[in-house]
Amino acid sequence: MTIIEILLAFGLCHFIRELGRFRKRQWLTTWVDFSNDAFGRLPLWQDALGFLVITAVPLLVLLLINQVLVSALGSTGAFLLALVVLIYSFGPKDLDTDVAEIVEADTDADRISSLEKLIRQPVPEDADETRGAAVESVFRAALRRWFGIIFWFAVLGIVGAFLYRIVDWLVHENHNLSDEQIGLFKRLQQIMDWPAAQLMTLSLAIATDFDSVFSAWKQYHDEQGHGLFEGDNGFLLASARCIVLTGHAAQDGYADQIEGPMICLQQAMDLTWRILGVWLTVLALLLLIGVIV
Numbered sequence: 001m002t003i004i005e006i007l008l009a010f011g012l013c014h015f016i017r018e019l020g021r022f023r024k025r026q027w028l029t030t031w032v033d034f035s036n037d038a039f040g041r042l043p044l045w046q047d048a049l050g051f052l053v054i055t056a057v058p059l060l061v062l063l064l065i066n067q068v069l070v071s072a073l074g075s076t077g078a079f080l081l082a083l084v085v086l087i088y089s090f091g092p093k094d095l096d097t098d099v100a101e102i103v104e105a106d107t108d109a110d111r112i113s114s115l116e117k118l119i120r121q122p123v124p125e126d127a128d129e130t131r132g133a134a135v136e137s138v139f140r141a142a143l144r145r146w147f148g149i150i151f152w153f154a155v156l157g158i159v160g161a162f163l164y165r166i167v168d169w170l171v172h173e174n175h176n177l178s179d180e181q182i183g184l185f186k187r188l189q190q191i192m193d194w195p196a197a198q199l200m201t202l203s204l205a206i207a208t209d210f211d212s213v214f215s216a217w218k219q220y221h222d223e224q225g226h227g228l229f230e231g232d233n234g235f236l237l238a239s240a241r242c243i244v245l246t247g248h249a250a251q252d253g254y255a256d257q258i259e260g261p262m263i264c265l266q267q268a269m270d271l272t273w274r275i276l277g278v279w280l281t282v283l284a285l286l287l288l289i290g291v292i293v
Helices: 002-015 017-022 026-039 045-073 075-089 095-103 108-119 127-156 158-172 179-207 210-224 234-245 263-288
Strands: none
Touching: 002 017, 002 075, 002 127, 002 263, 017 075, 026 045, 026 158, 045 075, 045 158, 045 179, 075 127, 075 158, 095 108, 095 127, 095 263, 108 127, 127 158, 127 179, 127 234, 127 263, 158 179, 179 210, 179 234, 179 263, 210 234, 234 263
């Protein structure tokens, strides 16, 4: 059922854009504020204890809801809850919509404004830096909006998908967290991002030029001077930037027909669709051989 739930949730999000309006998260702010007021004086609350409680309680509530639905509706209840959790966890907005808004902008000012929202910083003055930032922003958003959710849903079910999303919100939005708690949440996000980013990089290599992607991946680790399991997940961004900006993405099939003022952005979006195709194919094979259900 895993791949069916992913496909159905992804399809609903893609074709019914209004579903994005239901991704409210004020409850998380309310929960963090309440827990700080109620437990803020406990030892280690500003460190590991607060990190554990803030994370664990929403997951326990989700599991309780799942148990109630399974008791009432059986496997149908679990299926419906998984669908709701996936729809809620994808996003916060549709990546292809954000890219289309930039590519199809009527004026340069509108395009720059939309691009700044995607890359979360002012548009660089240098054209090469702008293209690099655009490509990286697409793959970073794809990891956080799609692939991280899909990976952890496949591994841990609804708990994995929901945990990934709330950690992302806690890291990138303004909540009343201590510096120690924020540091722990950032570390947890790095840990959760790492396997999904590695699989995205492998899928990118399969979908494009394996040697080029591997060279960029290896060069990144050599330049950073750390082991495979250390540091951030910049290897994915470096590989994506290399495959697009060196022209390898335009040397096959559909990508060489893309044109317009933001060709690199369109090519990056095209590559994320290809990566998604590779992932769904692998999930289908795992379902056939009984690794996942």
